[in-house]
Structures are given as structure tokens and as C-alpha cells.
Amino acid sequence: MLKTSTIVALAVAAACAQAQTKSAAESIAEYRALLAEGNPAELFEVKGEDLWKKARGPKNVSLERCDLGKGPGVVKGAFVELPRSFTDTGRVQDLESRLLSCMEMLQGFNAAEIAKTPFGKGEQASLEGLVAYIAAESRGMKLDLPQGHPEERKFYEAGKRIFHFRSGPYDFACATCHAEDGKRIRLQDLPNLTKNAGAGAGFGAWPAYRVSSGELWGMQRRLNDCFRQQRFPYPGFVSDATIALATYMGVNGKGVPSTAPAIKR
Amino acid sequence: MADLMRIRAQAAGDKATVRVLMSHEMETGQRKDAAGKTIPAWYIQQVSAVHNGKAVLSAQWGPAVSKNPFMQFTIKGAKAGDKVAITWVDNRGETRTDEATVS
Numbered sequence: 001m002l003k004t005s006t007i008v009a010l011a012v013a014a015a016c017a018q019a020q021t022k023s024a025a026e027s028i029a030e031y032r033a034l035l036a037e038g039n040p041a042e043l044f045e046v047k048g049e050d051l052w053k054k055a056r057g058p059k060n061v062s063l064e065r066c067d068l069g070k071g072p073g074v075v076k077g078a079f080v081e082l083p084r085s086f087t088d089t090g091r092v093q094d095l096e097s098r099l100l101s102c103m104e105m106l107q108g109f110n111a112a113e114i115a116k117t118p119f120g121k122g123e124q125a126s127l128e129g130l131v132a133y134i135a136a137e138s139r140g141m142k143l144d145l146p147q148g149h150p151e152e153r154k155f156y157e158a159g160k161r162i163f164h165f166r167s168g169p170y171d172f173a174c175a176t177c178h179a180e181d182g183k184r185i186r187l188q189d190l191p192n193l194t195k196n197a198g199a200g201a202g203f204g205a206w207p208a209y210r211v212s213s214g215e216l217w218g219m220q221r222r223l224n225d226c227f228r229q230q231r232f233p234y235p236g237f238v239s240d241a242t243i244a245l246a247t248y249m250g251v252n253g254k255g256v257p258s259t260a261p262a263i264k265r
Numbered sequence: 266m267a268d269l270m271r272i273r274a275q276a277a278g279d280k281a282t283v284r285v286l287m288s289h290e291m292e293t294g295q296r297k298d299a300a301g302k303t304i305p306a307w308y309i310q311q312v313s314a315v316h317n318g319k320a321v322l323s324a325q326w327g328p329a330v331s332k333n334p335f336m337q338f339t340i341k342g343a344k345a346g347d348k349v350a351i352t353w354v355d356n357r358g359e360t361r362t363d364e365a366t367v368s
Contacts, residue, residue, distance in 0.1 A: 038335025042271055043288045214332035 024187050032263060041132050041209040041261035044216045048133025051126050057107025066102035068095070068134065079138035080258050083247045085149040092155045094246050096220045097238035099130055115237040119221050131207045131218040135260040142257050143204055145250040152247065155240075159248025162241055163193070172230040174245070178202075188265065193249050200256020203249040208262040216261065219246055272365035274340075274349045281343035281367045283314070285336045285351050293328035309334070311354040316340050317347050343367055 052075070055062050068078035069086070083094040089101050103123070104111040114123045147153055166173040177183060178193040192198035207218045217225075223242040227235050235241040268288035274281050287309070294306025306328060314322035321340055340349070350364040 038284060038286050038337070040286060040288075040333035040335070042286060043268065043333060046269060046271070211331075 025184075025189050028187060028189075028265075035211060035263050039209055039261070039263045040214075041136075041207070041216060041263065044129050044132035044209070045136045045261065046133075048129030048131070051129050052133060057103065057109045059106065059108035061106055063099075063102055063106060063130075065106060066099070068098055068102075075134055075137045077138055077141055079135045079260070080141045080143050081145060083152075083155065083243050083250065084146050085151045092149075092151050092240075092243055092247065094219060094238070094243045095131055095134060096127060096218055097243060099127060099134075100238060119217075119224075120215060128207070128216045128218060132216055132261045135207050135258070138258055139260065140257050142255050143200055143250055143253045145247065145254065147251060155244045155247040156251050158240075159244035159246070162245055163248055168231045170231055172232075174226065174230075194252065196252060196254065196256065198253075199249045200253030201259075203246070203253045204256055204258040205260055205262035205264070207260055208264045210264050212265055217264075267359055267361040270351060270353075270361065270363040272349065272351055272363055274343070274347075274365050274367040276343060276345045276347075276367050279344075280339045280341055281347070281349075282337065282339050283349055283351075283365075287334050287336070287353060287361075289333065289353070289355065291328070291330055291332045291334065295328070307355060307357060309353045309355045311352075312336065313352050314338070314340075315350040315352070316343055 052063050065072045067073075067086075067088075068075065069081055069084050070078050079095060082098065083092050085092045086098065086101075088105075091097070093101065100109075100111040100114060103109040103114065109123065114127070117124045120128070145152075147156065163174045164179075166176070174193070177185065177190050178198075181192050181195070181198075183190045183192075191202035193202050203219075206222045207216060208222075209216050220237055220242060223245055224235060224237065227233070270288065271286040273284045289309055290307055291309065292304055292307040294303065296304045298304050308328045308330065309326045312322070312324040312326055313320060322338055326334075343349070345367050347367040348364055349367060350362055352360060352362040354360045
């Protein structure tokens with residue numbers, strides 16, 4: 001009897017020691033895995049699918065003829081090839097920028113007005129659902145941003161410069177935190193966005209549901225908030241600067257499977 | 266009208282695991298808006314689950330439950346093809362019921 005209880009005690013002690021050696025990163029990964037089982041981004045995906053198929057806007061048409069780069073109405077696989085160059089608008093566009101164009105051209109919405117709307121309000125809230133739905137349709141597919149068009153290569157180079165551009169009251173750049181392996185802020189591991197694995201994991205996770213605020217953030221909101229955290233001026237919704245940065249990260253992450261819409265702290 | 270719930274029910278052996286994702290603000294009543302005014306409490310108070318017409322779960326929830334809550338439970342003796350219905354009622358008296366088939 002005594003012998004068994006000693007063995008049990010030893011086993012418990014061993015388990016405790018094991019728990020202590022588990023790194024913070026592992027514990028966070030475990031917590032995320034638990035959360036991911038009930039990722040509320042799914043609620044946004046359902047809303048987004050409805051919004052995509054529903055006739056809306058001044059012209060009362062759906063977005064089902066919207067060309068996201070793979071032909072009108074093709075949703076599957078479109079997300080992992082954005083941002084890309086579009087001939088009809090003559091611009092390199094990311095998902096949110098392209099959706100705005102479609103909402104203006106097909107549905108008759110005022111794109112400039114939506115771009116000025118605060119995140120999470122009015123049509124910006126519709127965009128959250130749409131990006132969740134479109135990203136989810138490409139879940140697990142590999143990032144494959146095109147670089148054939150000279151504009152796309154220009155955006156990559158511009159994004160690289162913006163990424164390394166130090167400025168603001170903190171003399172900060174994206175690269176200050178995101179260009180080295182093994183960095184972290186408090187308990188958050190920071191992906192190295194200049195390398196393939198880091199860029200793929202970082203870029204390929206947004207849009208994402210943020211547990212702390214209970215909101216779904218698209219890439220545009222993520223990037224604009226990065227600028228705010230660096231105390232830079234607000235670059236603006238679907239501005240070329242944010243699209244260039246997205247191009248830089250997306251191209252760096254080529255071949256990594258997309259996990260969006262993911263779940264974040 | 267409240268948004269749709271996502272319900273997944275999967276049978277394994279003599280049990281079925283049910284996963285429910287609800288769409289709700291779950292406002293605690295403790296927060297203030299930008300103008301400094303208290304945001305009124307708005308949260309789910311009652312949750313119930315019905316398996317083939319028989320009540321199998323009833324829960325009382327409060328403001329401590331997160332926004333867009335996730336709930337998971339198992340039903341003994343449930344098999345593929347059975348119906349599972351979930352209902353919630355919030356403190357405004359709003360309610361929503363959704364049903365899923367066990368797969």
C-alpha cells in the first residue's frame with residue numbers, strides 16, 4: 001500500500017516538473033488549439049457567404065459576378081493569390097481593396113465613403129464577414145502571390161522599403177520587431193516576416209478573430225493598427241502603402257498554407 | 266433577429282459530442298461607451314439542449330461568459346440521425362433555437 005502511494009507521488013512530481021519545463025510558447029499554442037475548436041470566425045464566414053450572395057446596394061445586385069483575380073465569381077483559391085494586379089482598375093489590389101471596387105462597380109456603393117467609415121461600423125462590418133468567407137474558401141491552400149506584372153514587383157520592392165523604414169517618435173520600423181528569429185513581446189512570439197516560414201504564418205493567418213476584443217480583423221485593420229502602434233500617421237484604408245506591405249509579406253510567405261481566418265489572442 | 270448558431274454533433278460509440286457556437290454580444294453592463302455612458306447589460310441567461318424531444322441539458326449563464334460563446338457537451342446514447350436542438354434566452358427576453366442532426 002505504502003509502495004503504491006509513493007509511486008503515485010513520484011508520478012505527480014514528475015508531471016509537475018514536466019509542466020514547468022513546458023515553454024510559454026507551448027502553453028500559448030495549447031491555449032490557441034483549445035480556442036480554435038470553437039473559432040467564432042465561423043460565425044463571420046456564414047454572414048459573409050450571405051452577403052456575397054445577397055442582392056444589395058443602390059443597384060440591388062449580388063457580388064457573385066465579382067472578379068477576385070480568378071475570373072468573375074470564382075472565390076475558391078482567390079485569397080492565396082492576393083494582392084495582385086488588376087487590369088480593369090489598373091491597380092495592385094488586396095482582398096479588401098478589390099471588394100470595395102466590386103461593391104462600387106457592381107452594387108453601386110460609394111467606395112471612398114466606405115473606406116472612410118471606422119472599422120466595424122456600417123459597410124466596414126459587411127467587409128469583415130466577406131473577407132472571413134473568402135479567406136475560409138482557400139483555407140489550407142498554399143500562398144501563391146503572382147509577381148509576373150511589373151506593378152506587382154514594384155509593390156513588393158515598395159513594401160520591402162516600408163517594412164524597413166524607421167521613423168516616428170520611437171524611431172521604429174516593422175523590421176524592429178519582425179526581422180529577427182526568436183523575438184517576443186511579453187508572451188507573444190513575433191514571427192520573422194522577412195523569412196518564408198514567419199511570413200507565411202503571420203500573413204497567412206489574417207483575417208482573424210481576436211478573442212480579446214471579440215472582433216474579426218481583416219488584413220487592412222491589422223496593418224493600419226501596426227502603423228498606429230509605431231505611432232506613424234494613419235496610412236488609410238486600402239492605401240497603396242498597406243497593399244505594398246501585404247505584397248511583401250505574402251510573397252515572402254510563398255508556399256506556406258493559409259490558416260485564415262485564424263484565431264488570435 | 267439573432268444570428269444563426271453553429272451546431273455540430275458527432276456520434277462516437279454510445280455517445281455524441283455536441284459543439285455549439287452562439288452569436289451574441291454578451292455585454293456585461295460594466296463597460297462604458299466613448300461618451301461615458303454605461304452600456305446596458307445584454308447576455309444569455311438560459312441555455313437548454315433537447316435530444317429527440319427530451320431535455321438533456323439546462324444551464325444558467327451570466328455576464329462572465331465571453332462574447333460569441335462556445336459550448337461543448339456529450340449526450341449518452343445518442344446516435345447518428347438523432348436531432349439535437351439548442352435554445353438560448355437572453356436578459357432582454359430574446360430567444361433563438363437551432364437544430365442539428367447527429368452525424
